[in-house]
Every structure is written in C-alpha cells, then in structure tokens.
Amino acid sequence: xxxxxxxxxxxxxxxxxxxxxxxxxxxxxxxIHRQIVELRGWMTxxxxxxxxxxxxxxPGPNFLIVTLIGFFVAGLPGAVITTVAICAPSSALTYAVAxxxxxxxxxxxxxxxxxxxxxxxxxxxxxxxxxxxxxxDHSALAYAITAVSxxxxxxxxxxxxxxxxxxxxxxxxxxx
Amino acid sequence: MVPLPxxxxxxxxxPSRRALFFGFLKVGVSGFGGVMPFAHRMLVEQARWLAExxxxxxxxxxxxxPGPNIVNVSIVVGRRFGGPGGAVAAFTGLIFMPFLIIIxxxxxxxxxxxxxxxxxxxxxxxxxxxxxxxxxxxxxARPLRSTAWQVGIAMVxxxxxxxxxxxxxxxxxxxxxxxxxxxxxxxxx
Numbered sequence: 001x002x003x004x005x006x007x008x009x010x011x012x013x014x015x016x017x018x019x020x021x022x023x024x025x026x027x028x029x030x031x032i033h034r035q036i037v038e039l040r041g042w043m044t045x046x047x048x049x050x051x052x053x054x055x056x057x058x059p060g061p062n063f064l065i066v067t068l069i070g071f072f073v074a075g076l077p078g079a080v081i082t083t084v085a086i087c088a089p090s091s092a093l094t095y096a097v098a099x100x101x102x103x104x105x106x107x108x109x110x111x112x113x114x115x116x117x118x119x120x121x122x123x124x125x126x127x128x129x130x131x132x133x134x135x136x137d138h139s140a141l142a143y144a145i146t147a148v149s150x151x152x153x154x155x156x157x158x159x160x161x162x163x164x165x166x167x168x169x170x171x172x173x174x175x176x
Numbered sequence: 177m178v179p180l181p182x183x184x185x186x187x188x189x190x191p192s193r194r195a196l197f198f199g200f201l202k203v204g205v206s207g208f209g210g211v212m213p214f215a216h217r218m219l220v221e222q223a224r225w226l227a228e229x230x231x232x233x234x235x236x237x238x239x240x241x242p243g244p245n246i247v248n249v250s251i252v253v254g255r256r257f258g259g260p261g262g263a264v265a266a267f268t269g270l271i272f273m274p275f276l277i278i279i280x281x282x283x284x285x286x287x288x289x290x291x292x293x294x295x296x297x298x299x300x301x302x303x304x305x306x307x308x309x310x311x312x313x314x315x316x317a318r319p320l321r322s323t324a325w326q327v328g329i330a331m332v333x334x335x336x337x338x339x340x341x342x343x344x345x346x347x348x349x350x351x352x353x354x355x356x357x358x359x360x361x362x363x364x365x
Contacts, residue, residue: 020344021242023316026309030337031344038341050289050298053305054281059205060274063244067275071282079279083271090243094251095263101237114240115362116355119326120348122317123333129310130338136302145300149307154314161208164304171300172293 006074007081009040014066014085021090023121025063029128032069033135042073049136057164063087142176189224193258193265199223200250200269205277211246219253226253246270325358 013035021028029052036042043051051072055065063086070082104110129150137143149163170176191199199218206214212235219226226234238248247267254266288294320326329351336347 016345019242020348021244022348023239024245026312028344029309030341034341034343046299046302047289049302049306050285051282053298053301054285055278056305056308057208057301058274058278058281059208060277061204061211061244061246061270063247064274064278067278068282071279072286076279079275079282083275087244087247087267087271090241091247091251091263091267094238094241094243094248095255095260097241098237098252098255101233105233110240112356112359112362115326116329116352116359117240118316119320119329120333120351120355122313122320122326123330124337124344125309125313125316126330126334127338129306129313130334132302132306132309136299136306138299142299142303145303146307146310149304150310150314151307153308153311159208160308163308164301167300167304168297169300171303172297174293174296176296176299176303 003074003077007077010070010074010078011081011085014070014082015089018086018089019093021086022117023124025066025086026128027121027124029065030124030131032066033131036069036073037135043069045135047072049132052132053136053164057161139176145170145176188227191223191225191257193262195223196254196258196262196266197269199225200254200266201272203246204270205273212249215246215249219249225257325355329355329358 017028017031020031033048037045037048048069051068052065055062055068058064064083066086067079067083070078070080072078074081133143133146137146145167149167152158152163153160200215203211203215203218206218216231216235220228220231234249234252235245238245238252241248247270250266250270251263254263256262258265289298317330320330333347333351336342336351337344
C-alpha cells in the first residue's frame with residue numbers, strides 16, 4: 001500500500017472507531033488489533049502488545065496507544081492522523097451536545113442508555129484483556145506475570161508502573 | 177456559550193484561553209495510564225474552575241459520550257469558558273506534551289526494540305500490561321454483578337469481540353438495541 005493510501009486508511013479506521021469508543025479507547029483494543037494486526041498485517045502480535053505496554057507506561061492519557069500505532073505504521077504523519085482521527089469526531093459530538101446535558105440530567109432515557117452501555121463496555125474491556133494476553137503471552141511464566149499483575153492491581157495498592165518495572169526486569173533476565 | 181451556573185461558596189475562577197492551555201498542559205503530564213484524577217484535582221481544587229458538583233456532571237457526560245473521556249472533558253471545559261477557541265486551547269494543552277513524549281518513546285522503540293535484552297524486557301512489560309487491563313475490566317464489572325441481564329450482555333459482548341472476532345460495529349449494532357430494551361424494561365429506581 002502506498003504511503004498516502006496507508007495514511008488515508010489509518011484516518012478512515014480511527015475516525016469510525018472514535019464514534020464507537022464507548023467507555024474510552026481501551027475498549028477498542030480488540031477491534032484495533034483485528035484491523036491492524038489480523039486484517040492488514042501492519043505489525044506483529046508482539047509489537048502490538050509492546051506498543052500497548054509503552055502507552056501504559058508513558059505519562060498522559062491512555063488513548064495515546066492510538067498515536068503510537070499511527071507512528072509505528074506510518075511515522076510522524078501517521079501519528080498525527082490517528083490522533084486527530086480518534087479525537088475529532090467524538091470531540092465534535094461532545095462540543096455539539098455539551099449544552100444540552102444539564103437539561104437531561106434526570107431524564108430516564110439517559111439512565112437507560114447508561115445502564116445499557118455499561119455491560120457492553122465491560123465485555124469489551126475483558127475482550128481487550130484477552131486479546132492483549134493472547135498477543136503477549138507465549139510461555140507459562142508470561143501467563144503467570146499477567147495473572148500476578150492483575151491480582152496485584154486488584155488487591156494491593158502497588159503502583160501500576162512498579163508492576164510494569166518488575167515485569168521488565170524479570171523479562172530482561174531472559175526467562176520468558 | 178452557556179452562562180455559568182451560579183457557583184456555591186467562594187467565587188470560582190473563570191480561566192482565559194491561555195490558562196486553559198496551561199491548566200490542561202499540566203494535567204497531560206501528570207498521570208500514568210489515565211489522568212482523570214489529576215484533571216479533577218486541577219479543575220476543582222487547584223485552579224477552581226469548576227465546583228465539585230459541576231465536575232461530576234461534566235465527567236458523567238464525558239463518560240456517556242464516545243471518545244477518550246479526558247479529551248471530552250477538555251472540550252466541555254474549554255467550550256464553557258472560551259467557546260471554540262477555548263475548546264481548542266484546552267485540547268491542545270492536554271495532548272501537547274504526551275504526544276511529544278509518546279513519539280519519542282515510539283522512536284526509541286523502533287530503534288532499540290529489537291536488541292536482545294530490550295526485546296526480552298518488553299515481553300515482560302507486555303505481559304504485565306495485559307494484566308493491568310484485566311484488573312481494570314474486573315473493577316468495572318463489580319457494579320454489574322447483581323444484574324443478570326447485564327452479566328449476560330457483557331458475556332455475549334466478550335465472546336463476540338474476543339473469541340469470534342466479529343467487527344466492533346456489528347457487535348454494537350447487534351447488542352446495543354437488546355441492551356437498551358432490557359434496560360428500558362427495568363423498573364425506575
């Protein structure tokens with residue numbers, strides 16, 4: 001695919017995803033993986049999961065995984081295009097409806113939509129966890145790291161960065 | 177522009193566009209893997225642009241709408257105080273530094289990512305990052321546990337997106353109407 005074609009394709013994909021991102025960008029991971037890794041073959045499973053890990057370890061909003069994917073696939077222009085594409089449609093919608101919100105604070109349809117979308121978001125988030133585990137774990141020890149990391153976040157107050165750093169050190173010893 | 181609602185307690189501050197840019201600039205580099213707690217601290221406690229109740233309203237709107245939640249917050253707050261220019265100022269402030277940092281990290285990854293020890297360290301980080309997401313999903317799932325239909329919708333969504341690998345658009349178009357119907361049949365609290 002030509003550079004221009006690739007940029008156009010990235011822009012098209014993430015423009016659509018912007019409006020489908022209920023519950024934030026982390027719930028889009030299975031779909032992004034499907035399009036970028038499975039359909040287009042623009043990166044490997046390992047690269048996808050590593051870029052995701054970088055985006056989690058970097059300061060700032062977690063939607064920057066999208067910026068990183070754009071950068072990896074098509075350099076700086078790719079990063080700009082994916083960032084704008086994931087933000088612009090949803091931001092335009094937000095801008096347009098922001099002033100209507102107060103009026104519907106107690107509206108029943110608002111509560112109905114929220115109650116309906118919540119389980120969808122949760123299902124997609126588990127999907128993200130599943131896809132990332134499949135993409136990154138190729139040994140029993142890697143699965144153990146994933147499990148311990150999840151348990152640590154749920155039941156201790158350890159900072160996520162500390163968990164990532166310990167896992168990096170463990171990985172660097174070459175045991176995975 | 178929507179007029180500011182009467183603020184309870186001591187007067188809140190009305191930021192300029194420049195202040196919006198720099199306020200969100202600070203938020204952008206404050207947190208790791210999510211900056212919303214820092215946005216709350218800046219908006220409500222430090223800069224005092226929003227009352228607590230206003231922040232809760234803004235946040236619920238921004239979680240309700242599609243898109244990155246923190247980006248939506250920057251748009252709503254920027255719009256409230258500075259119209260289109262305010263929204264642009266807040267948004268660019270928010271992503272300016274994180275964008276540069278992530279590009280630097282991306283460049284380092286493409287340059288050094290294939291070195292033997294780096295490659296192995298990344299395998300470890302990636303495995304742990306997957307665990308972070310699973311923990312996030314489990315935390316989000318807790319409030320739903322007592323409602324059978326919500327558990328069912330979550331499971332069907334998971335199977336469709338993760339196991340069957342169906343396109344997200346189809347999954348949402350298929351499941352959202354069912355979920356809406358089930359939610360609408362509930363008795364109002």
